[in-house]
Amino acid sequence: MSSYIYSTLMLLEDAGLRVGYPSIQYVHLKEDGKKSLCICSSNKLGNRVSIENNHTLKLMILFTLLDFFIDKKHPNLAGKSFASKYKSLPHDCDYDKMLKTIFRIAKLMRNALVHNHEALSFSKDALNITYQFNKTDFNINLNDSALNNFYTAIVMYVKGDLGVGEYFLGIMRSLYNDMIQGITSYSDEFKELMVKINTGLFLLHGSRSIITIDSYNVKDEVISFPFYESDYPEWRGADFSIKHNGFSLLIPIEALSEKFSILEELALKNWKRGNQFPPLRNL
Numbered sequence: 001m002s003s004y005i006y007s008t009l010m011l012l013e014d015a016g017l018r019v020g021y022p023s024i025q026y027v028h029l030k031e032d033g034k035k036s037l038c039i040c041s042s043n044k045l046g047n048r049v050s051i052e053n054n055h056t057l058k059l060m061i062l063f064t065l066l067d068f069f070i071d072k073k074h075p076n077l078a079g080k081s082f083a084s085k086y087k088s089l090p091h092d093c094d095y096d097k098m099l100k101t102i103f104r105i106a107k108l109m110r111n112a113l114v115h116n117h118e119a120l121s122f123s124k125d126a127l128n129i130t131y132q133f134n135k136t137d138f139n140i141n142l143n144d145s146a147l148n149n150f151y152t153a154i155v156m157y158v159k160g161d162l163g164v165g166e167y168f169l170g171i172m173r174s175l176y177n178d179m180i181q182g183i184t185s186y187s188d189e190f191k192e193l194m195v196k197i198n199t200g201l202f203l204l205h206g207s208r209s210i211i212t213i214d215s216y217n218v219k220d221e222v223i224s225f226p227f228y229e230s231d232y233p234e235w236r237g238a239d240f241s242i243k244h245n246g247f248s249l250l251i252p253i254e255a256l257s258e259k260f261s262i263l264e265e266l267a268l269k270n271w272k273r274g275n276q277f278p279p280l281r282n283l
Helices: 003-015 055-073 082-088 094-115 144-159 166-181 264-270
Strands: 023-029 035-040 120-122 126-133 136-143 183-187 207-213 217-219 222-224 238-244 247-252 261-263
Touching: 003 055, 003 144, 055 082, 055 094, 055 120, 055 144, 082 094, 094 120, 094 126, 094 136, 094 144, 094 166, 126 144, 136 144, 144 166, 166 183, 166 247, 222 264, 238 264, 247 264, 261 264
Parallel strands: 023 207, 207 238
Antiparallel strands: 023 035, 120 126, 126 136, 136 183, 217 222, 222 261, 238 247
16 A cells, blocks of 8 residues: 555544444354354544535545556556546456446546536435536436445545455445445436446445354365354354465355355455455454
């Protein structure tokens, strides 16, 4: 992470920017079915909420962060106009498709702030932007949940604490599609429909349960977890945290079969833990 991104994130943390990272609970399940539980919350960067009352400052800082992140990731795009940058961004995989659309939305918001600040209308339930520039109609209307998901997506990309692998993609696909669902209208110079992600694994992004267990089985190159009572709320959005073949694995329940199993090869390929979030702890 660059020093600029780090210091800006620290500024936002100190200002108390609210972001929709998953709330985390930690569960240890014993062989007799008993459990120990600890619940943590991860819905803001800091402790104060002063920046939450300054929508324009928040938008400008997050757009600048995102633009800097893209320039670092794609140095050939640095110095280009925002429109040229958007058109040149790759879109061959889900990671790039979602990032490109997030930049498209951020570009519209940033330009509204610069060219027609009065075009922005904030309420407790939604953000609406409607203006015309160079004979082109620009508009976006998104509800409060979609706006929070938009901010969260930017932070998750630039902070990188979920990594860039399958765990990040699973969380981001769900968060991103919920964001798109909350956009009721959109128009800009590109005249393209918003991209929705329809394939790949989707992980519950509102809350996750980190499950540690006393034992698991490996047979015929298949890892199997014990199936406890299905009405446990932590089964929805659960991640099994295990040590296997010298690697720390965090395997989402969404990646398991109906028998609570996964091929050992897939577990080692897709679910090696290489990110800082969610943090692990022992109960």
